């Protein structure tokens with residue numbers, strides 16, 4: 397069933413589980429709770445459709461030397477930023493978990509990754525082993541880069557379709573028609589009452605017209621997005637129960653640097669045999685140093701992304717004389733030769749970009765504003781995102797060196813660094829990645845993190861948090877698949893204990 401908080405006259409509602417937030421985290425949990433016979437309340441700050449009326453609640457400031465977008469990267473509506481995201485998915489690696497003390501056993505977590513891929517309509521045809529070159533890889537044809545003695549591994553991402561990536565398309569009607577789920581929109585959670593035994597008793601919820609509702613539940617689950625989860629915990633009565641030094645710290649994203657260099661491949665024809673799928677999808681490919689070299693060099697995870705330079709666009713931007721000077725007759729002959737052999741000519745010139753894992757640093761943090769409050773009289777959030785760190789720069793430089801070497805060793809061609817990388821100006825470019833990670837990390841011990849391995853607040857008996865805020869590390873891959881997998885795992889845990 398569904399109602400808008402302004403239509404509800406009762407002041408208190410009871411349930412077994414109250415889930416706050418309907419982005420990918422909240423809806424992944426609810427996808428499992430739909431199947432059980434328990435009373436569930438699902439709260440959403442925004443409206444059922446994206447009217448934009450509640451987006452002003454996402455106000456916040458980026459106060460550090462680097463800008464991090466905290467407003468247009470979030471959406472207050474049923475579905476959350478699940479209505480904005482590009483659907484690019486990849487699982488974290490075993491090394492991501494082990495190197496960064498994730499308090500979760502990776503092998504036990506793989507089934508949840510597979511479920512999460514399925515949830516977004518994707519086939520999880522990956523090999524989850526470390527150092528394996530994946531079968532599911534568009535560029536089998538560049539396999540010289542991945543011979544056994546190579547420094548590099550293939551790293552493929554898959555993208556959920558527009559329809560599948562927004563979970564409201566899949567579960568919206570089922571939720572609204574469900575008898576055990578009560579979806580309440582225009583319902584912003586503002587505070588929570590905790591009893592002397594460390595049990596959360598009542599959640600205080602307001603509409604933007606200030607209609608008030610209390611929710612009493614056996615278990616509360618906060619899925620308000622990484623930044624908002626942290627702000628809620630800071631602004632509410634939960635704060636005094638959280639004693640981890642890391643609380644509000646270690647804000648991470650995925651710094652990305654485009655066109656750091658060009659890869660020039662030697663002319664080569666490829667067999668069309670076994671490559672039908674590949675030929676149609678010659679878009680881009682990704683690669684990363686093998687884990688043993690990442691560990692040896694003490695650098696961070698990263699991903700090179702290589703895209704063929706679009707010759708048509710290139711020609712469009714060139715002057716006539718330049719075109720004449722640049723006409724590459726050899727290339728024309730190569731194309732003819734490949735065609736005669738019924739083979740394809742692999743693109744010669746590739747733009748190389750890199751995206752990196754960000755390290756957990758205390759000087760990247762979220763704090764409460766001391767000067768501005770929202771309409772519920774709670775401080776707005778401020779994020780401090782520092783300049784790119786020495787280790788992050790070292791990661792890019794070392795990965796580049798290995799890449800240049802590998803390209804030559806594999807007799808593929810040459811890798812040329814761009815001027816903006818050589819003079820470091822690339823590191824001053826504004827980052828457009830919209831991933832907010834960290835701030836309330838999970839840990840085995842309460843002093844070290846905010847939630848335990850089951851995502852429960854360490855010192856409160858019945859409040860859980862799900863989202864990328866609980867990640868102890870960012871990995872170099874997109875976060876939402878892992879958010880969803882963690883949420884599916886949490887749903888199983890809740891079903892077992894409620």
Ligand SMILES: Cc1cc2nc3c(=O)[nH]c(=O)nc-3n(C[C@H](O)[C@H](O)[C@H](O)COP(=O)(O)OP(=O)(O)OC[C@H]3O[C@@H](n4cnc5c(N)ncnc54)[C@H](O)[C@@H]3O)c2cc1C
Pocket residue numbers: 416417418419420421422439440441442468469470471472473474475476477478480481482483484485583584585586619620621622624628830831862863864874875876877879
């Ligand atoms: C442009 C863009 C592209 C992206 N592309 C990718 C990608 O390709 N791959 C990838 O992995 N990730 C991508 N992301 C990131 C992805 O969108 C997030 O990781 C994901 O949405 C996080 O899900 P969530 O449920 O934790 O939070 P959200 O999606 O932010 O959902 C939070 C929900 O909680 C509600 N809420 C907030 N506060 C309250 C409150 N106090 N009370 C009640 N409800 C509340 C909000 O209205 C919202 O509905 C992208 C993001 C953007 C902006």
